[in-house]
Amino acid sequence: MRTREQATECDPHSDASAPVSNEDPIRAALASVRREIGQAAAEARRSAEAVTLVAVSKTQPVAQLEAALAAGQRIFGENRVQEAAVKWPALRARYPDVELHLIGPLQTNKVRDAVALFDVIETVDRPKLAAALAAEMAASGRRPRCYLEVNTGEEDQKAGVAPADLEALLGVCRDQHHLPITGLMAIPPQDEDPALHFALLADMARRHALPEISMGMSGDFPLAVRFGATHVRVGTAIFGARSVDEG
Ligand SMILES: *Cc1c(COP(=O)(O)O)cnc(C)c1O
Numbered sequence: 001m002r003t004r005e006q007a008t009e010c011d012p013h014s015d016a017s018a019p020v021s022n023e024d025p026i027r028a029a030l031a032s033v034r035r036e037i038g039q040a041a042a043e044a045r046r047s048a049e050a051v052t053l054v055a056v057s058k059t060q061p062v063a064q065l066e067a068a069l070a071a072g073q074r075i076f077g078e079n080r081v082q083e084a085a086v087k088w089p090a091l092r093a094r095y096p097d098v099e100l101h102l103i104g105p106l107q108t109n110k111v112r113d114a115v116a117l118f119d120v121i122e123t124v125d126r127p128k129l130a131a132a133l134a135a136e137m138a139a140s141g142r143r144p145r146c147y148l149e150v151n152t153g154e155e156d157q158k159a160g161v162a163p164a165d166l167e168a169l170l171g172v173c174r175d176q177h178h179l180p181i182t183g184l185m186a187i188p189p190q191d192e193d194p195a196l197h198f199a200l201l202a203d204m205a206r207r208h209a210l211p212e213i214s215m216g217m218s219g220d221f222p223l224a225v226r227f228g229a230t231h232v233r234v235g236t237a238i239f240g241a242r243s244v245d246e247g
Contacts, residue, residue, distance in 0.1 A: 026048070026064065027071035029238045030055070033221070037232065040225035053223050054101050056235030059242045062087055064228045068238065069095050069159045077122075077233050079104025081113050088117065103185070103214075103233055105159045108132040115142050122185040122214050134177035145182045147214055149172070150204065152197040153189035160186065163204065170208055183212025183230070194220045198227035206207040 030053075038048040056077040057065050063088065065076070074097055078084035084100065092098050101120040113164040114121060124130060124146045137143050148169060151160030161169045166184075173179040184205045188197035198215050205213045205228075216224025216235035225232065236242065 009182075024067065024071070025240070026067040026238060028039075029240075030068065030071050030073055033237055034236055036222050037225055038223035044226045044228075046225070046228075047233045048229060052231045054103070054231050054233045055237065055238050056103065056233050057087075057112075058083065058104070058235065060239050062091065064239050065091060069098070069167075072243065073238075075099045075101065077101040077103040077235075081106070081110040081117065084117055085113055090157075100216075101231075101233075104229035111136045115140055115144060118144050120145045120147065122183075123149045123159060124173065124179070124181070125149045125151075125159055125169070127169065130169070130179055132176050134179055137179070143180050145180050145212075146173070147183040147185045147212060149179060149185045149187075150201060152186045152200050153192060155189055158189075159185065166204060167208070181210065182216060183210050184208075185231075189218075194225065195223060198224050198229070202228040 016245040026030050028171040031067065033053060037053060041051055052075055054075050055068055055073050057068070058077070058079045060138070066087050074095065078100065081102065082242040088100060099119045100120060101122055101235065102114055102118040103122050104120065106114055106123050106129060108129055115133065115136045120172040121133070121144050124133065127149065133146065148166065150166055151158050151162055154162055170181065173181050184201055186197055186201045201212055201215055211228050213228055214231040214233060215229045216232040221229070221232040221234055
């Protein structure tokens with residue numbers, strides 16, 4: 001278990017050179033989350049390396065990000081383009097192997113900044129956004145991977161494409177805009193058992209031959225791993241409670 005845990009996208013060299021301290025709560029929390037991922041993967045007879053931990057650093061100050069980076073974490077999720085544009089460029093200059101995921105809604109007027117900043121855009125959910133992303137990718141030459149966000153609970157207030165419209169949107173993204181769509185993402189309704197939603201998302205990804213499945217948060221990531229998540233998005237279990245939670 002120990003070797004698997006270390007293999008979960010942490011660089012063993014940076015890990016070894018960083019100071020080890022029991023008093024570093026972020027390092028300890030990261031180790032514990034990686035251990036839980038490893039256990040859930042083993043239970044599902046999956047390889048722990050097949051699961052990527054996306055550390056959700058929204059609202060967290062740079063000092064917290066530095067602690068996670070020092071502990072070997074390299075893949076992070078932010079939900080606001082503007083906030084990420086303030087926090088990340090200087091850190092990325094020091095840690096060029098960082099991979100940034102956009103996990104919050106994207107407005108078309110922020111597409112230029114999003115394409116410049118993010119390596120993965122997890123929240124593509126409508127044709128207009130797909131068109132704007134394609135235009136900006138052509139103009140900039142940058143091609144961040146994209147996931148389609150699926151509103152598996154069909155909640156009115158929530159972003160994401162309805163399951164019934166997924167196939168059509170995928171067609172628009174791939175055939176019309178040639179976007180690099182590599183996965184699906186979902187945020188299950190808060191008051192429902194997430195298992196059904198995880199199973200549904202994994203099934204849709206399989207049917208459309210999309211290799212990446214982003215699901216599971218602090219409260220339910222081991223369950224998501226058992227249902228086939230390739231990316232879990234974990235914030236509070238790593239960084240502690242957010243003072244401002246703008247979801
Ligand atoms: C905030 C957020 C998370 C992380 O939630 P935690 O409960 O803090 O782990 C995951 N996914 C999305 C889309 C989020 O906005």
